[in-house]
Amino acid sequence: MYFPGNFYPLASPLMMTAVADLPVSSAATAPEAFDFDELLSRVHAIGRDVLAVHAGDVDRRARFPVESITAMKEAKLLSAYVPVEYGGMGLNMIETSRLCEAMGQYCGSSAMIYAMHCIQVACVVHHAQQSAYFRRYLRDLVTEQRLMASATTEIGTGGDLRSSVCAIEVSGDCFTLTKKAPVISYGEYSDDILVTCRRSTDAPASEQVQVMVRRGEYTAEPLSTWDTMGFRGTCSSGFTLTSHGSTDQILPTPFNDILSQTMHPYSHIVWGALWTGIAADAVNQARAFVRAEARKTPGETPISAIRLAEVDLVLQEMRHNVYSLAREYNELLSSDSRESIHGFGFSIRTNNLKLSCSQRIVEIVGQALLICGIQGYRNDSKFSLSRHLRDSYGAALMVNNDRITKLNATMLLAHREGH
Numbered sequence: 001m002y003f004p005g006n007f008y009p010l011a012s013p014l015m016m017t018a019v020a021d022l023p024v025s026s027a028a029t030a031p032e033a034f035d036f037d038e039l040l041s042r043v044h045a046i047g048r049d050v051l052a053v054h055a056g057d058v059d060r061r062a063r064f065p066v067e068s069i070t071a072m073k074e075a076k077l078l079s080a081y082v083p084v085e086y087g088g089m090g091l092n093m094i095e096t097s098r099l100c101e102a103m104g105q106y107c108g109s110s111a112m113i114y115a116m117h118c119i120q121v122a123c124v125v126h127h128a129q130q131s132a133y134f135r136r137y138l139r140d141l142v143t144e145q146r147l148m149a150s151a152t153t154e155i156g157t158g159g160d161l162r163s164s165v166c167a168i169e170v171s172g173d174c175f176t177l178t179k180k181a182p183v184i185s186y187g188e189y190s191d192d193i194l195v196t197c198r199r200s201t202d203a204p205a206s207e208q209v210q211v212m213v214r215r216g217e218y219t220a221e222p223l224s225t226w227d228t229m230g231f232r233g234t235c236s237s238g239f240t241l242t243s244h245g246s247t248d249q250i251l252p253t254p255f256n257d258i259l260s261q262t263m264h265p266y267s268h269i270v271w272g273a274l275w276t277g278i279a280a281d282a283v284n285q286a287r288a289f290v291r292a293e294a295r296k297t298p299g300e301t302p303i304s305a306i307r308l309a310e311v312d313l314v315l316q317e318m319r320h321n322v323y324s325l326a327r328e329y330n331e332l333l334s335s336d337s338r339e340s341i342h343g344f345g346f347s348i349r350t351n352n353l354k355l356s357c358s359q360r361i362v363e364i365v366g367q368a369l370l371i372c373g374i375q376g377y378r379n380d381s382k383f384s385l386s387r388h389l390r391d392s393y394g395a396a397l398m399v400n401n402d403r404i405t406k407l408n409a410t411m412l413l414a415h416r417e418g419h
């Protein structure tokens with residue numbers, strides 16, 4: 001239902017529980033200093049006890065994984081990338097990627113929601129700390145464990161992040177903004193959404209800013225539903241967002257810089273990490289299947305074990321590629337030599353990571369299916385790989401691979417030397 005003329009919180013069927021309203025255990029405080037391995041073990045425990053338990057139902061009903069997000073909040077994971085001085089855990093790119101990979105092993109949709117939230121957090125952490133508004137926001141994010149979503153895709157520009165149709169309209173220190181967004185993951189359940197738009201009504205499509213719109217300050221009129229092949233629990237329906245707020249909510253850095261320095265590399269790394277988690281779970285299932293086969297014929301290595309060795313090699317390559325770029329990006333961020341992040345070389349390598357991971361995940365899950373055979377093909381088997389396979393096909397579409405390949409082709413033609 002749409003409430004015209006006024007700025008209400010998201011309305012039914014969008015009148016869902018804001019994630020910040022979900023209970024957080026009073027004992028859940030971010031540790032002042034912590035052991036990352038201990039944190040990772042805790043995330044695996046949450047994965048086993050919560051994400052994996054509900055993954056089938058989340059997928060079947062294409063419902064928001066409320067149990068997963070509540071558990072993440074209780075563990076203060078929504079502020080894992082927020083610097084320690086605001087109360088966050090101050091994790092780096094590599095550590096955040098490892099959490100995404102761990103979650104991907106239990107529920108692809110929950111891991112994707114977590115990864116997408118972390119991308120938005122990184123945009124604020126990297127590009128808005130000079131603003132008192134966003135410094136306060138980061139503290140609120142820690143205490144309230146607010147869930148952040150993103151609206152970049154737009155009717156008229158599709159997956160082209162570098163241009164917008166909609167424009168922010170500023171009057172005094174207030175703004176209004178309307179965007180037709182065909183895909184906003186967990187838009188009905190998020191607390192805040194970072195929206196891209198032109199910086200003024202007379203600005204060209206490429207002069208963009210990113211604006212935070214807050215629950216209670218926008219209406220969302222449904223445009224499309226989310227009944228898809230995979231990542232069904234991300235609930236990525238489309239909405240016309242109509243929002244208002246204070247100009248303080250505009251990120252102080254031009255979106256072009258946010259995109260090249262943060263959104264582009266960060267997205268492809270955390271997506272690659274969680275896809276690696278999905279692929280690793282498929283390989284684990286294949287391993288369990290081969291072990292069960294091997295027990296039937298003691299002393300003989302089943303033919304499927306050869307396939308297992310082959311697919312394990314591809315998984316290792318995929319994981320290696322993710323962490324190699326995560327390490328490079330982490331070093332660039334900490335060395336403050338941000339110039340290289342703008343370079344063609346880093347950009348092409350980032351795109352190549354996305355292209356290769358989105359292909360590897362389909363290959364690995366497909367090989368695991370071949371190993372498990374009909375048991376993997378069945379929906380009612382403990383070796384079922386249906387959800388993994390359906391999720392894996394979404395990877396190539398999240399910023400379409402053709403679009404990325406064309407960008408790389410253009411950069412390679414302009415770039416004379418090897419990168």
Ligand SMILES: Cc1cc2nc3c(=O)[nH]c(=O)nc-3n(C[C@H](O)[C@H](O)[C@H](O)COP(=O)(O)OP(=O)(O)OC[C@H]3O[C@@H](n4cnc5c(N)ncnc54)[C@H](O)[C@@H]3O)c2cc1C
Nearest residue numbers: 150151152153158159183184185231398399400402403406
């Ligand atoms: C699980 C999932 C979650 C998502 N969550 C969000 C979200 O939270 N927020 C958000 O804003 N978006 C989100 N998206 C949207 C996504 O990131 C893409 O932007 C969107 O799916 C692109 O839609 P499209 O394929 O129709 O459009 P396009 O990318 O425009 O592609 C359409 C077709 O045109 C071709 N094409 C278009 N332009 C070019 C070009 N320049 N060069 C070569 N080929 C081209 C492509 O090959 C493709 O066949 C999500 C997508 C998925 C799958």
